[in-house]
Amino acid sequence: MTDTAAVDIASSTASSLADPGHGVSFDERLLRARDASRVLATASGDLKNAALEAMAVGLSEASEKILAANAKDLENGRANGLAVGLLDRLRLDESRLDALAVAIREIMVLTDPIGQSVRGSRLPNGVRIDQIRVPFGVVGAIYEARPNVTIDIAALAVKSGNAVVLRGGSAAENTNGRLVEVIQDALGSVGLPSGAAQTIDEFGRDGATRLMQARGLVDVLVPRGSASLIQAVVTESRVPVIETGAGVVHIYLDESAREDWATDIVHNAKVQRPSVCNAVETVLVHAAAADRLLPGVLARLAESGVTIHADDATRAIWPDALVATEEDWATEHMSLDISVRVVDGLDEAIDHISQYSTGHTESIITESVSSAERFLAEVDSAVVMVNASTRFTDGGEFGFGAEVGISTQKLHARGPMGVSELTSTKWTVRGTGQVRG
Numbered sequence: 001m002t003d004t005a006a007v008d009i010a011s012s013t014a015s016s017l018a019d020p021g022h023g024v025s026f027d028e029r030l031l032r033a034r035d036a037s038r039v040l041a042t043a044s045g046d047l048k049n050a051a052l053e054a055m056a057v058g059l060s061e062a063s064e065k066i067l068a069a070n071a072k073d074l075e076n077g078r079a080n081g082l083a084v085g086l087l088d089r090l091r092l093d094e095s096r097l098d099a100l101a102v103a104i105r106e107i108m109v110l111t112d113p114i115g116q117s118v119r120g121s122r123l124p125n126g127v128r129i130d131q132i133r134v135p136f137g138v139v140g141a142i143y144e145a146r147p148n149v150t151i152d153i154a155a156l157a158v159k160s161g162n163a164v165v166l167r168g169g170s171a172a173e174n175t176n177g178r179l180v181e182v183i184q185d186a187l188g189s190v191g192l193p194s195g196a197a198q199t200i201d202e203f204g205r206d207g208a209t210r211l212m213q214a215r216g217l218v219d220v221l222v223p224r225g226s227a228s229l230i231q232a233v234v235t236e237s238r239v240p241v242i243e244t245g246a247g248v249v250h251i252y253l254d255e256s257a258r259e260d261w262a263t264d265i266v267h268n269a270k271v272q273r274p275s276v277c278n279a280v281e282t283v284l285v286h287a288a289a290a291d292r293l294l295p296g297v298l299a300r301l302a303e304s305g306v307t308i309h310a311d312d313a314t315r316a317i318w319p320d321a322l323v324a325t326e327e328d329w330a331t332e333h334m335s336l337d338i339s340v341r342v343v344d345g346l347d348e349a350i351d352h353i354s355q356y357s358t359g360h361t362e363s364i365i366t367e368s369v370s371s372a373e374r375f376l377a378e379v380d381s382a383v384v385m386v387n388a389s390t391r392f393t394d395g396g397e398f399g400f401g402a403e404v405g406i407s408t409q410k411l412h413a414r415g416p417m418g419v420s421e422l423t424s425t426k427w428t429v430r431g432t433g434q435v436r437g
Contacts, residue, residue: 026203026210030138030165030217032195037137037163039193045112047190048158052108054186055155056101062182063097069174070147077171082145085275085334090145090172100151106401107155113420114161128430133423135161136219140211141404142233143224144169150179152395152402153222154197158187160422163196165218167208169225173201212237222417224405227332227358242417245382245408246332247277247360249390252349252375253285253293254366261387262365263296268389269363271304275334277406278361278393282329282339284349290317290342298340306336313342329356346371350378357381359408361393382408382415 040048059066070092077087113133120130139162143149150168157164168176176199184194200207211218215238223233227246234241251269253262269280285293290313298308298318308314309328310321321340328339329352343349353362363385364375372386383393383406393416395403400418407413413421 026200026207029195029198029200030214032193033138033163033165033198034217036193036196037135037161040158040161040163040196041114041135041137043161043192045114047192048112048161049108050190051158051187051192052104052155054189055151055158055183056104058182058186059097059101059104059151059179062178063094066097066175066178066182067092067094069178070172072174073147073172077145080171082171083334086145086171088273088275090147090175092147092175096148100148103152103396103402104155106396107159107419108401110159110401110419112159113423118425125434126432127434130428131425132428133420134426136422136424138163138165138218139404139422140165140167140214140218140221140239141224142167142208142211142221142229144226144229145171146224147172147175147179149224149405150176151183153404154180154183156400156402156404156417156419156422158192158196160419162422163198165198165200165211167200167211169201170204176201209236212239215239222405242405242407242411242413242421243409244405245277245358245360247279247406248282248330248332248356248358249278249280249360250282250284250349250353250357250362251280251390252343252346252353252362252364253283253289253297254346254364254368254371255286255288256367256371257286257289257293257365258367259293259296262293263300265363265365265387265389266297267300267304269391270301270306270338271336272389272391274336276391277332278390279334280338280363280390281331281333282341282352282356284341284343284352285314286346286349287313287342287344290314294318294340294342301338304336306338308338308340310340311342314340332358346374350375353379353381360406361385361390363388363390382406 116133118131122128139157141153154164180199183197187196188194218239221237221239221241223230224244294317308321309324311324315321324339359381361383362379362381366372376384395416395418398416404417406416
């Protein structure tokens, strides 16, 4: 589809939405992003890194304004009854801003993926063919109450030569506005088009709907947030979607699991930051190890204020637990709540995960090599672990600096998405006058 055709479609499907703050229409923002994407696609690695350094410096210089805007969003969120988990995701402080700057600089030192050869060969007639990485072009993102995502996606997009259009939701509108100002100023300061980063928060839900319909102007759309938000985008979007997923995450305590590992790993996976998608939501334990493992595991969780939802076998060991319902097994609590079930063994654990998992992250705690290898091979999730906390499923922890999201689909991107996952490929063919016979 040509750019002109795309604009005609956008104009005909609905009237242009005016930006009440800057007088720039919705369509114009997407066109600016499209134009900027062409510049970024051929920008040098040094120039893109200079923009990222300016972005990191800008966060520090604008920290007072950013935190003031965030305080306003938090105040509005509490007044509107925003859930505790979402308030935690919304909150920024000096340490979180510093962490964002660190993440940007970690992205800077990554290898620039653009132009990398994926594979290639020389044909018998001498023609050289290569498959190389190229940017998507314009990446749209729809997310909620997560201002860190504004920086993460923008930084990864710049590194991978993409423009971004951001819909961060009303809960974080003030914070995101300040962050986009920092990003745009950083781009402009090194001679890159500030239009490479756009926010459409001012257009509200209508803007999100228009973004999902902007096929031809937006190349790919990434939703991050609740299961309902992600499902709405997947269902309604005409733009290709890379689906991130909710985190109904499991840890299975095998018969041979060490008690100290089980206790420490489950506690870390639940308590360190319960509002995030890689926090554990369900613990499964081998029946032969339940009496040995559960008292210590559950006592440590209870000491940290975790509410335990359990089946009858677990409640026989821990009577203070609430009765687990069918809904609990399929729930991403995003809070200090956890579901616990005793299973007959590895087969039943895998069956349970297959039924209730969202395909995000699962971990087994075991000293059995055969159990570990079966778990790795048979559990069908984006990330499968042995003897490690599920909190490690994270772009920063994987060495990506940050992440666009954690994809639970099975297309080109699965698991934490870094710069390489924001690229497509094209084929280049170099000849010396050859024709096909």
